[in-house]
Amino acid sequence: MFHHKKNMGDTPKEVLNWRMWYGVFVFGMMGAARGLDEGLIGTTATLPSFSNQFRLKDPALSEAEQDNRLSNITSMVQLGSILGALIGFYITDKIGRLWATRELCVVWVSGIAIYLGAAAHGSLGMIYAGRFIAGIGIGQTTVVAPTYLAETAPRAIRGLCVCIFSGNVYLGIMLGYFAAYGSSLHIAKTSSFQWVNCNLLHIYFAFIIFTASWFAKESPRWLIKVGRHEEAAKEMSTLRNLPIEHPYVQTEIIDINDQLNREREATLGLGWMGYVKELFLIPANRYRVMLSVMSQLLGQWSGANSITIYAPEYFEMVGQTGTEEKLFATAIFGVVKFVSAMLCAFFLIDWIGRKRALYTGISLQAFAMLYMALFLVIDTTVDDESIPQSPSQKRAAIGAIVMIYLSGFGWAMGWNSIQYLINSEIYPLRLRAIGGSLAMTVHFANQYGNSKAVPSMFTGLTTGGTMFFFAAITCIGLIWVYFFLPETQGKSLEAMDAMFSLPWYLIGRKGAQMTQGIGSTAEVYGMDEKVPEIETLERIPSESREKRADA
Incomplete structure (x- = not known):
């Protein structure tokens, strides 16, 4: 698979099969849930039918009131997503990754039905309520999908x-961008x-x-966690x-069992508070939490998501003033971000x-x-x-228009990939769901704050000042x-502990080099990587513990 062939090492070629890719397709598609909303809401607010029906440009409202109404509508999904995350x-841990997927789809559609129902009633309250409920479902996708993909991928x-x-x-x-652009071209502006x-x-x-x-x-991994060992093996x-x-299958199962057994022993008898205490009281886990929080904080306030959500407004800033002109430029922006994100996934992130x-x-x-900031300050x-x-x-x-596209490419290659990938990789199995949930709660809280703040920042700081920020x-x-x-490239999920056990000041700069060669829990504890003697799954938990004790 492209350059990934040289990363496969001793991994059997059979693991790259249609079953694995089907799971990647299903859970990967959940990324489109929040993408659709980010692409649709800013462009929907630009459509005359929506703007007029919900008085987004009503001259009877002050500029601050107009900004507040627009930010309330756009940010309501982010507010719901905080609860969803x-x-x-x-x-995800209670009912499994598959049933969590089905549940969130039902919640998502229920909210969208209320949101679209506002067209018949002209109710701003239905817009808020529907988008909030849809956000609860959308917020869960950012926990369920990366968790599943990290757990099932080689x-x-x-x-x-x-x-x-x-x-x-x-x-x-x-x-979403192209759908809004198409609607603006082919459906009457007076029709909801x-x-x-x-x-x-x-x-x-x-x-x-x-x-x-x-x-x-x-x-x-979830099946083993809830004790369904035979089903997990199948x-x-x-x-x-x-x-x-x-041996490849047995080694993976041993690694999962071994790590999970050690985690359970570490928090034995602590109940649900064991998760919280383990997350915040153990130094290695506190470092993981710091990575989750700071990657979301710095990524969300780098400005890229505000461009995604308010893309038509950004293009208007740099001279694209007509409705269809703005929406077309925005649609091309969507193509740039999609292509660059896929290029990063297939050719860069594992290379x-x-x-x-x-x-x-x-x-x-x-x-x-920086270019856009200087341009907007100079040409007012x-x-x-x-x-x-x-x-x-x-x-x-x-040049400023090109810079908007370049910022999208940089975001897709950088923060966008890392904000999901790092949180799905760094946490041990026991804490993966709660760690990912914490990370995405911070993600949506900051995205909500950003969505709410940007229209007012344009007014208070000016557009150039906002870009300097x-x-x-x-x-x-x-x-x-x-x-x-x-x-974290190439490190097994079960062997990540070795790196986070280092002193905090070494993890970021030298952690990868100092733990190079530690490929799996089996290697950490001196097990034979091939484990050919393992024949049945029932022997694995006890056998794993005995070998660890001998080591």
């Missing part, structure tokens, strides 16, 4: 599989169906994911396209490593933000059609990555 870890292509999810965010964004039509994409995608989930396989065998007795991809992406994004009349632009101003404006945060992120973010 919070409950996501409990639901470690040689784990980065690729998780990045399929983040890449599909931009599939959703791109389709203009904005309802494009938002039906939510229901289409939810139906596809819900139906496809019935043919996917449950995560073997699912692992099917996913890897290898017999249960095959040049997580940190190098992030360095490159953040650097491109910082350069683009670019969005005024009544004032003619000189040839040099027009060229500078074209985003450029500064992006540069801070570059420094943080160098000192604190470890390279």
